[in-house]
Amino acid sequence: MAGRVPLGSGANQNRVFIDLTDETEPGDSEVPKNLVQGKFPFVTALAYRSPTVPLKRKSLDVSEETSDSSSSDVRKFPRRAPLPHAHPDPSTPSPPPSLRPSQISVVIPSPTSKQKRDFAIAQGVSDVNGMDINIFPTTDEEERVAKAAYPTTQGRVDRRSIPLSFKSSSALNVLNLTPPSETNHRSKLLQTLDEKLKRINGPTVIPSVDSPKRLAKLADNFEFINSYQYRAGVERIPDDSDFNIGCACSAIDGCDRFECDCLSKEEDSEDRIVPYQICETNPRLIVATKSFLKRKAIIYECNSRCGCGGKRCWNHVVQKGRTVRLEIFDTGARGFGLRSPDLIHGGQFIDLYLGEVITKAEADERENLTDGSHTQSYLFSLDWYVKDDDDEEENMKVIDGRKFGSATRFMNHSCNPNCKIVPVCTTNHADQYLYNLAFFAYRDISPGTELTFDYNQGEENTTPQKIDPEAVQCLCGEVKCRGQLWPNKRKGQGSKP
Numbered sequence: 001m002a003g004r005v006p007l008g009s010g011a012n013q014n015r016v017f018i019d020l021t022d023e024t025e026p027g028d029s030e031v032p033k034n035l036v037q038g039k040f041p042f043v044t045a046l047a048y049r050s051p052t053v054p055l056k057r058k059s060l061d062v063s064e065e066t067s068d069s070s071s072s073d074v075r076k077f078p079r080r081a082p083l084p085h086a087h088p089d090p091s092t093p094s095p096p097p098s099l100r101p102s103q104i105s106v107v108i109p110s111p112t113s114k115q116k117r118d119f120a121i122a123q124g125v126s127d128v129n130g131m132d133i134n135i136f137p138t139t140d141e142e143e144r145v146a147k148a149a150y151p152t153t154q155g156r157v158d159r160r161s162i163p164l165s166f167k168s169s170s171a172l173n174v175l176n177l178t179p180p181s182e183t184n185h186r187s188k189l190l191q192t193l194d195e196k197l198k199r200i201n202g203p204t205v206i207p208s209v210d211s212p213k214r215l216a217k218l219a220d221n222f223e224f225i226n227s228y229q230y231r232a233g234v235e236r237i238p239d240d241s242d243f244n245i246g247c248a249c250s251a252i253d254g255c256d257r258f259e260c261d262c263l264s265k266e267e268d269s270e271d272r273i274v275p276y277q278i279c280e281t282n283p284r285l286i287v288a289t290k291s292f293l294k295r296k297a298i299i300y301e302c303n304s305r306c307g308c309g310g311k312r313c314w315n316h317v318v319q320k321g322r323t324v325r326l327e328i329f330d331t332g333a334r335g336f337g338l339r340s341p342d343l344i345h346g347g348q349f350i351d352l353y354l355g356e357v358i359t360k361a362e363a364d365e366r367e368n369l370t371d372g373s374h375t376q377s378y379l380f381s382l383d384w385y386v387k388d389d390d391d392e393e394e395n396m397k398v399i400d401g402r403k404f405g406s407a408t409r410f411m412n413h414s415c416n417p418n419c420k421i422v423p424v425c426t427t428n429h430a431d432q433y434l435y436n437l438a439f440f441a442y443r444d445i446s447p448g449t450e451l452t453f454d455y456n457q458g459e460e461n462t463t464p465q466k467i468d469p470e471a472v473q474c475l476c477g478e479v480k481c482r483g484q485l486w487p488n489k490r491k492g493q494g495s496k497p
């Protein structure tokens with residue numbers, strides 16, 4: 001008799017045990033008539049009370065219940081009969097058997113769905129999903145849910161006005177997203193930036209920016225380029241023009257340092273300007289001479305049309321590219337800045353200023369879009385050959401490093417700078433409106449020192465009569481600070497490097 005306990009024997013005389021199995025076995029007929037006929041209707045009621053609870057053991061006082069059990073109508077059973085929640089504390093010790101002679105232990109099985117259906121049909125109930133509260137009493141909370149009686153908002157709620165906060169994990173749960181942790185966000189920005197920086201030719205350029213906001217500015221709003229990006233309306237003189245003939249130096253002897261045709265001539269003199277020399281402290285390095293850096297002069301480097309052939313020519317410096325590593329860092333009030341983890345020798349070429357090459361008209365338009373506030377200017381005029389003559393100025397080209405540029409686009413101004421920007425022609429000597437802007441170190445610069453240049457080159461020694469209230473205030477911190485970046489005019493405009 002698996003799962004079965006005999007009824008009414010020995011100490012269990014007053015107890016009723018119910019078979020838990022579906023099997024019919026000999027002796028099943030011994031089940032007392034009073035039970036079958038509804039003598040203990042509560043048993044039936046309890047058996048159906050909690051369909052979700054598979055088995056419940058319940059102790060009830062027969063003497064109390066039998067007085068009420070004469071009727072076979074289960075609906076007379078009080079609706080608020082003790083619920084499973086009211087089950088005696090299991091930690092309470094049970095009284096010895098002698099003190100509880102009239103108790104009935106009932107093992108209540110969960111009804112099968114067929115039993116539930118049969119019972120519901122017998123009661124004439126149409127809802128047979130087992131949740132009808134007339135048959136299966138619920139807790140107060142369940143009743144409130146059934147009646148949808150939970151508190152509701154007064155008036156309409158405009159859901160569009162509720163901000164979707166990504167800090168709220170519940171909003172993210174709904175979207176099945178995980179909140180972007182700060183480290184995650186930062187590492188993604190660094191990855192984006194890293195991919196952009198990797199495209200730069202030459203030694204590495206690394207970012208050193210902590211704030212995620214500043215990092216996002218650097219990673220999202222700027223593209224690094226390796227050469228000028230020519231925009232609409234910019235006309236270029238073909239590289240094979242007759243004017244662009246190159247020097248007559250010999251490829252065997254190399255370029256003549258003092259006679260090379262590429263050397264610039266001093267204004268109003270036949271003296272040739274020798275821009276480069278071997279670095280005194282590093283013989284493998286060719287650097288700009290100290291005297292050249294004091295001049296206002298353009299450098300013409302030898303090019304592919306020169307007789308020297310280029311291989312052993314000392315007059316190839318800028319076109320060989322950058323040789324120092326660079327670091328873009330956060331200066332605080334002056335925005336990003338540039339420095340190098342390497343020692344930079346006096347006269348050493350650092351890098352080019354690159355950007356979009358646009359016409360003067362386009363530059364004026366772009367400048368107007370910034371309200372003329374000049375707070376952040378990246379426009380650089382190529383005005384070396386431009387005289388104060390309107391016709392020529394119209395041909396002038398401008399380099400805009402705002403959205404596309406090189407790392408030098410992050411170089412700040414100083415009234416006592418350690419770098420100088422020099423016009424350098426590396427390819428087409430014939431095009432006087434198009435040349436490179438190359439940065440050279442004025443002096444030895446120790447690793448980690450910010451690289452700066454004078455935005456008003458050529459006007460270094462002029463002290464402004466009065467500070468232009470419209471101008472950007474200079475924060476270089478130098479003793480002889482002029483107080484303003486430039487007197488409300490484009491960088492390089494009206495002042496030759």
Ligand SMILES: C[S@@+](CC[C@H](N)C(=O)[O-])C[C@H]1O[C@@H](n2cnc3c(N)ncnc32)[C@H](O)[C@@H]1O
Nearest residue numbers: 334335336375376377410411412413474475476
């Ligand atoms: C070519 S950008 C230099 C990079 C810039 N700091 C950035 O974060 O992109 C020129 C701008 O930098 C700022 N700047 C450069 N030098 C400065 C200085 N000495 N004092 C104050 N602001 C400076 C000005 O806003 C200027 O328009």
